[in-house]
Structures are given as structure tokens and as C-alpha cells.
Amino acid sequence: MTNFLVIFVALPLFAAFALPVMARFLKRGFDMLSAVVTGILSLCALCIIFNPPAFPLVYSMGSWQAPFGITWLLDSLSAFMLLVVNGITFFVSVYSINYMEQYTGKWKYYCLFMLMLAGLNGVVLSADIFNLYVFLEITAISSYALIAFGTGAEEVEASFKYMVLGSVASAFILIGIGFLYAKTSTLNMFDMANVLSATGASSKPLLFVSSLFIVGFGLKSALVPFHAWLPDAHPSAPAPISAMLSGLVIKTIGIYALVRIVFNVFGINFVTSQLLLALGGISMFVGVILAIGQWDFKRLLAYHSISQIGYVVCGIALGTPLGVAGGIFHLLNHSIFKSLLFLNAGSVEYATGTRDLKKLGNLQEVMPHTSWTSLAASLSIAGIPPFCGFWSKLVIIIALFQADRPFYASLAILVGIITLGSFLKIQKYVFYRKVKEKFSKIKEAPALMCLSMAGLAVLCFAVGIFFKPFFGKVIMPAAEILIAGKEYFITILGG
Amino acid sequence: MDIVLFLTGFYALLMKRNLIKKVIGFGIMEYAVNLFLILVGYRSSGEAPILDNKASDMLFVDPLPQALILTSIVIGLGVTALMVGLCIRIYQHYGTFDIAEIRRLRG
Numbered sequence: 001m002t003n004f005l006v007i008f009v010a011l012p013l014f015a016a017f018a019l020p021v022m023a024r025f026l027k028r029g030f031d032m033l034s035a036v037v038t039g040i041l042s043l044c045a046l047c048i049i050f051n052p053p054a055f056p057l058v059y060s061m062g063s064w065q066a067p068f069g070i071t072w073l074l075d076s077l078s079a080f081m082l083l084v085v086n087g088i089t090f091f092v093s094v095y096s097i098n099y100m101e102q103y104t105g106k107w108k109y110y111c112l113f114m115l116m117l118a119g120l121n122g123v124v125l126s127a128d129i130f131n132l133y134v135f136l137e138i139t140a141i142s143s144y145a146l147i148a149f150g151t152g153a154e155e156v157e158a159s160f161k162y163m164v165l166g167s168v169a170s171a172f173i174l175i176g177i178g179f180l181y182a183k184t185s186t187l188n189m190f191d192m193a194n195v196l197s198a199t200g201a202s203s204k205p206l207l208f209v210s211s212l213f214i215v216g217f218g219l220k221s222a223l224v225p226f227h228a229w230l231p232d233a234h235p236s237a238p239a240p241i242s243a244m245l246s247g248l249v250i251k252t253i254g255i256y257a258l259v260r261i262v263f264n265v266f267g268i269n270f271v272t273s274q275l276l277l278a279l280g281g282i283s284m285f286v287g288v289i290l291a292i293g294q295w296d297f298k299r300l301l302a303y304h305s306i307s308q309i310g311y312v313v314c315g316i317a318l319g320t321p322l323g324v325a326g327g328i329f330h331l332l333n334h335s336i337f338k339s340l341l342f343l344n345a346g347s348v349e350y351a352t353g354t355r356d357l358k359k360l361g362n363l364q365e366v367m368p369h370t371s372w373t374s375l376a377a378s379l380s381i382a383g384i385p386p387f388c389g390f391w392s393k394l395v396i397i398i399a400l401f402q403a404d405r406p407f408y409a410s411l412a413i414l415v416g417i418i419t420l421g422s423f424l425k426i427q428k429y430v431f432y433r434k435v436k437e438k439f440s441k442i443k444e445a446p447a448l449m450c451l452s453m454a455g456l457a458v459l460c461f462a463v464g465i466f467f468k469p470f471f472g473k474v475i476m477p478a479a480e481i482l483i484a485g486k487e488y489f490i491t492i493l494g495g
Numbered sequence: 496m497d498i499v500l501f502l503t504g505f506y507a508l509l510m511k512r513n514l515i516k517k518v519i520g521f522g523i524m525e526y527a528v529n530l531f532l533i534l535v536g537y538r539s540s541g542e543a544p545i546l547d548n549k550a551s552d553m554l555f556v557d558p559l560p561q562a563l564i565l566t567s568i569v570i571g572l573g574v575t576a577l578m579v580g581l582c583i584r585i586y587q588h589y590g591t592f593d594i595a596e597i598r599r600l601r602g
Contacts, residue, residue, distance in 0.1 A: 130563055137570045144577055153588035154599050160581045164508060167521055167574055171501075174528050174567060181560065182535040 002059040005072055007044065008082060008121040009135075011037055016114035023107030031100065034093040034110045038117065042086040048079045049474060055079075056492055058127070066493055067191040073127035073492070076477035077328075081124040081256055083474075084332050088247050088339050089117050091452040095343050096240040098446035099350060103238065109149060116142040116244065120252045127189045129177055129261070136173070136253045140166050140220070143249055147237040158236035162229045169219035169226075176212035179205070193265045193489035203269065210272050213261055214279070221254020223313065224283040227306050231290075234305065235298035235355075239346020242298060246305040247339035251331055255309065259316050259482060267486040268319045276317035281408050284310030288418045297345045297355040300426065301338065304381065307415060308334045314412065315396040316482070318403050325479035326395030329471065333388040333463065337380040340456040344374040347445035347453065348430060357426065361435035366442055369450040371431045373457035378427055380460045382420035388463035391471070497534065501527035514582045514592045518575060525571040529564040536560035 015037045022030040056075040060066065074082075093113065100106050115138060122135030144166065148159035181187060183205060184195040196206065215226070222230040230250070234242050262272055287307030294300035312334065315327025347370045348363065349355045364371035380389035393416055400409035444450065463470060481488060504527055507520025536557030544555040582592065589597050 130566070134566060134570070137574075141570075141573055141577060144574075144581075148581060148584070151584055153585075156581050156584040156588065157597055157599060160514070160578070160585060163574070163578055163581065164517060164521070167578075168505070168508065168524075170570075170574075171505075171524050171528050175501075175531060178528070178532045178535050178560075181532075185557075187559070 002057045002072075002074070004044070005057070005059045005074055005125060008041060008086075008125060009118050011041060012114045012118035012121065016111045016118065019107050019111050019114065031097050031106060031110060034114055035090065035097060037114065038086055038090040038093050041117075041121075042083070042090045045079065045083040045086045048074070049083050052076070052079070055477075058492060059125075067186060067188050070126075070128040070131050071188060071190070072125040073189075074125065075481055076474075077260075077481040078124050080328070080332075080474055080478040081252065082121065084335050085117070085120045085124060085248055085252060088335050088456075089120075089244065091456050092240045092243050092247075092339060092343070094455075095243075095346075095449050095452040098448045099238070099240055099346060102350070103149070109146070109238075112142045112146050112149075113241075113244075116146065116249070120248060123252050123257055128187055129180065129189055129192065129265075130187045132257060133170075133173060133177060136220075136257065137170060139249060139253050140170065143241070143245060146241045147233050147245075149238055149241070150236070155236045158229075158232040162233040165219055165226070165229045169216045172212050172216035172219070176209050176216060179209045179212070183209075189261070189265050190489045190493035193267075193486040194493050196266065197486055197490065206266055207271060210262060210266060211275075213258060214272075214275060217254050217258035218279060221250045221258070221309055221313075222283075222306055223254075223279045223309065224286045224306065225279075227283070227287070230306060231299055231302045234302040234342075235296060239298075239342055239349065242302075242346070243339035243342035246302065246342055247335040250305065250309060251312070251335060255312055255316070255331065263319075263482040263485055264489050265486060268317075273317050273319050276313055277405070277408065280310045280313030280315075280317055281411055282310070283307065284314060284415045285411060288415045288422070291422055292418065295357045297348065297357055297360075297426070297430065298342065300357075300422065301341050301345060304419065304422070305334075305338055307419065308338065308381070310415075311393065311396055311412065314408060315392075315399060318399055318405075319483070320399055320403050321476075321479060321483055322395060322402060323399035324482050325471070325475050326392055326399050328478050328482075329475045330389075330392035330396060332475075333380065333392045333460075336456055336459050336463065337377040337387075337389060340373060340377040340453060340460065341381065343449070343453050343456070344370055344377065347449050350445055350449070351442045357429040360430045361433040362431070364431040367431075367444045369444055369454065373450075373453040374431065375427060376457040376460045378423040380464070382423045383416045384420075386461075386464040386467075388460050388467070391464060391467045395471075497527055497531050500530065503527075512594045514585065514594060514597075517594075518578050518582065521578065522571070522575060525567075525575075529567055529571075532560045532564050532567065 059072040061070040119135045119139030126132040144163045148156045184192050219226040234245050284307050287303050291300050291303035312327045312331045315323045380387040383390045383393045397409050397412050504520045504524030508517050511517050538556050541554045541556035544558040
């Protein structure tokens with residue numbers, strides 16, 4: 001019964017290695033494979049969400065049972081993350097079909113892309129801490145390679161920078177895993193939660209391990225003191241990869257992995273929660289302040305990613321039901337609208353050859369589809385009702401007030417206002433500003449690119465409109481997993 | 496001692512200006528982490544973990560970390576290879592390995 005979980009990793013892995021073979025025999029058409037694979041996977045994820053099996057589902061690899069073998073876990077949180085990851089990847093891979101025409105060696109791109117998807121799905125499903133590390137490295141290594149895909153001077157420089165900091169992060173995570181293993185003599189997350197709560201109150205070693213993980217995963221998810229690589233790495237990648245990195249990678253291998261360990265294995269405590277809240281607040285503020293002065297379209301978006309990740313962390317770190325739900329909801333919304341914005345930036349660059357805001361202008365006449373989809377995404381990120389970003393920010397801000405943290409709440413409101421200003425600037429300079437008729441000859445982006453952008457824009461709107469049933473049916477069950485803390489994992493081991 | 500090894504690698508990875516020295520620093524750091532994992536599984540006067548009939552009360556070293564570092568070494572190899580490949584590309588573009596001169600992206 002639980003065997004179907006395997007396809008989320010096996011299918012992309014199969015596709016990754018089938019693609020080079022296909023590319024050898026077929027001149028065209030192999031680029032459809034990744035869209036087909038991600039389409040199938042996102043349909044599976046949708047089925048899981050709307051027709052949920054009896055959660056939690058535990059898959060034991062090779063039938064080795066829970067404390068000994070590698071186990072995978074499907075519950076409402078990981079099902080939600082699967083939907084986010086595979087859904088966004090589907091739109092991005094549809095977009096890639098046209099966009100990647102400008103590059104050579106397309107099959108290498110798709111191969112790495114599928115490996116990255118396999119890694120992301122693996123991180124989401126894994127309930128074995130070393131297995132999680134391995135999938136995390138698969139994702140990280142393929143993203144290093146994909147950032148450098150253009151092999152221009154800036155791409156390789158950004159990729160090297162990311163790689164140095166990414167490998168530091170991996171080393172910290174691995175040391176943390178080593179300490180945890182030394183303490184608990186197990187790698188299985190359920191068993192680890194069990195042993196940790198049985199050995200009791202010695203919270204100082206646990207705090208040390210938590211801080212190792214916070215540094216490691218904080219580097220991966222670009223929280224503010226650790227953010228230096230992101231504004232270089234994300235803009236340098238090809239546009240679909242920027243969308244993947246900002247929309248999914250920093251969340252899955254950063255935020256999701258961190259909160260899964262901190263909440264469900266360690267159990268959130270006061271110090272960790274304070275630390276995460278402070279990191280989130282700083283990220284929120286510094287990211288948006290640094291974004292103000294940017295004139296490079298994608299670089300500006302990259303700084304906003306840092307700021308929005310701050311919102312997510314702030315919400316989740318509160319540990320109250322509303323806060324966690326708001327954080328998770330914002331994670332979904334951010335992955336929709338930020339991927340869309342990066343895809344917009346990509347199609348503007350595809351059509352005009354530049355992403356310097358000062359050189360662009362008046363594109364809404366020649367590129368109507370890019371323009372309206374970008375408007376939807378900008379309104380979402382700026383938090384204008386009824387778009388999706390408004391609701392999640394509202395929930396986070398209410399949760400911050402409820403938890404008696406008026407400082408962070410007002411910070412969140414302030415950052416929201418600056419974000420609105422910043423995106424008005426993008427809209428004005430790229431799409432609505434009247435300039436000399438320099439761009440009259442350019443054409444709208446190709447059909448598939450428009451199609452995928454339109455799909456994401458409709459999602460921005462639809463999630464906002466159907467906020468209430470969606471929030472109750474999908475977000476709240478996922479949030480309850482985190483709130484249940486380590487007792488949840490202990491019950492899985494027992495039952 | 497292991498932490499000294501780790502910090503040496505960490506220092507070289509972050510502070511050295513030469514890209515190749517950074518890669519070497521990464522290698523040292525990787526080895527320190529692997530050594531740490533091995534030491535986690537070490538029991539003093541432990542035997543190799545081979546179960547046979549005559550010895551049931553022997554003290555074994557923990558075999559699991561040894562299995563883990565095999566994976567970790569392979570990952571480290573992949574990352575190092577990719578890093579060196581990127582260094583070659585960077586040299587082709589900039590004509591130098593000095594990180595201070597490779598600054599086309601503004602902070």
C-alpha cells in the first residue's frame with residue numbers, strides 16, 4: 001500500500017537517467033519528458049491531498065522496520081510539501097521547454113533538473129536523518145551545477161560562492177547529525193524523538209545540536225546573517241532555475257528540514273523559538289531594505305526572497321497553531337508568486353535581452369501576458385486582497401499580535417508596506433513607464449511560457465479566493481503535525 | 496584534535512584568497528567531519544564488528560558510522576570534483592585564481 005510513495009523519488013531519478021539516452025536518439029521531444037513526469041507527480045500529490053489515505057503512512061525501505069531501517073513518512077505536512085514541490089516544478093518545466101531553446105546541451109539541464117526534483121521529494125518524505133542529508137546533498141549539488149549552467153563569468157562566480165557556503169552548511173549539518181547519533185545511537189527520527197524524550201532534560205547538548213542545525217539550515221535557506229550567497233546565486237541561474245531555487249529549494253532543504261527536526265524530533269523550546277523568531281525578524285527587515293536599492297530585476301526579487309522567508313520563519317517559530325499555519329501558508333504562497341515573478345523576469349529577459357530596470361519600460365503593450373501575470377504576482381507578494389499573499393501575511397501578523405509580540409507584528413506590517421513600494425517600482429519601470437519606442441519590435445514570450453505563467457497567476461488568485469476551505473482542509477492539518485511536536489513522532493514509533 | 500582539523504579546513508575555505516587553497520580547505524574540513532563520525536562509533540579496545548559463533552560477549556566498534564562516512568566520502572568527492580571544474584571555468588574567464596580579483600558580482 002505504501003509502496004506508491006517510491007514513485008516520488010524513483011520517477012524523477014529514472015527520468016534523469018533516461019533523458020541522456022533519449023536525447024541521443026531523438027533530436028526533439030525529449031524536453032517534454034520532464035513536463036510529463038512532473039505532471040504525473042503533481043497529479044499524484046493532488047490525489048493524496050484531496051483523497052487522503054490514513055495518515056501517517058510509514059514506508060520502510062526493504063521491509064526493515066522503524067528503528068533499524070530507513071523509513072519514509074507521509075503525513076499531512078509532507079503531503080502538503082509534495083503538492084507544493086511537484087506542482088511548482090510542473091509549471092517550471094513547462095516553462096523550460098521554450099525558455100531553454102537559447103541554451104545548448106539541453107539534456108544536461110533536464111537531467112540535473114530531474115535530479116534536483118528527486119532530491120527535493122526525498123527530503124520531504126524522508127524520516128531518517130542521514131537519508132535526509134543525502135537527499136539534501138543531491139539537491140544542493142544539482143543546484144550548484146544548474147546555477148553555473150550558462151558557464152558565463154558571473155554564473156561560475158556565483159556558483160562557486162554558493163558552493164563554498166553550501167558545503168560549510170552541509171558540514172555543519174553532518175556534524176549535528178554526528179552529535180545526535182552519539183547521543184541517541186539511532187538515525188531514525190521517530191526513535192530519536194523517543195530516546196531524546198526518554199533520556200530527559202539534558203537540554204544543553206540538545207541546544208548545541210540545535211544551533212548547529214540552525215546555522216546549517218539557515219545557510220541553506222539564506223536567513224539573514226547567512227544570506228550572502230543568495231543575491232548572487234539566484235539571479236545568475238537560468239530563469240526556471242531561479243524560480244525553482246527561490247520557490248522551492250531554500251524552503252524545502254532549508255525551512256522544511258529545519259522545522260521537521262526542530263519541532264518533531266527535538267520539540268520546540270523557548271530558546272530555539274526565540275532564536276528563530278529573531279532570525280526571521282532580521283531577515284524580513286534586512287532583505288527588504290537591501291532590495292530597495294536594486295536595479296537588477298532578478299536581484300531585486302532575490303532580496304525579496306530573503307525577506308519573505310523571514311515571514312515564514314517568524315510565523316512557524318511562534319509555535320502557536322495560528323502562527324505555524326500562517327507560516328506554512330505563506331511558504332506555499334511565496335513559492336507560487338516568487339516562482340511566477342522569476343518566470344516573468346525570465347521572459348522579459350528572453351524578449352528584451354536585459355534585466356536592468358532602468359533600460360526597460362512600456363512592456364505592457366508588447367508583452368500583455370507577462371504584464372498581467374506579473375501584476376498578479378506583485379499584488380500577491382505586496383499583500384493586496386484578495387490575492388493569496390494578503391491572507392497569509394494577515395494570519396502571520398494576527399498570530400504575532402496574539403502571541404503578544406507587537407514588535408515583530410509591527411515589523412511585519414512595515415516590511416509589507418516597503419514590499420508594496422518596491423513592487424510598484426518594478427511594475428512602473430518594467431511595464432507601465434512610457435519610454436522612447438525602443439521596444440516596439442519585440443514579441444511576447446512563446447506560448448508555453450505564457451501558459452505556465454498564466455497557470456501560476458490563476459493559482460495566485462484562486463488560492464486567495466478559496467482561502468477559507470483551503471486553509472481549513474490543507475494548511476491546518478499540516479500545521480497540527482508541527483504543533484504536536486515530538487509526541488507525534490513517538491506515537492508513530494509506538495503504533 | 497579533530498576540532499583543530501575542522502577549524503583549519505574552515506579557515507582555509509573561508510579566508511584563503513586562492514581558489515585551489517579553498518578547495519583544499521574544503522577537503523580538510525570534509526575529512527575532519529568524517530573523522531568525527533568515525534570517532535563517534537569508536538569503542539576503546541573494541542573489535543571489528545563481525546559476528547561469529549565463538550564470540551558473543553565481545554565489545555564491537557559501532558559499524559553504522561563507518562557505513563555513513565562511505566556515503567559522505569562519495570558526496571565529498573562529487574562536490575570536490577564540481578568545485579575543481581568550476582575553478583577551471585573561473586580561470587578561463589578571469590585568468591586568475593585570486594578571489595580578490597574575481598569580483599564581477601557586486602555584494
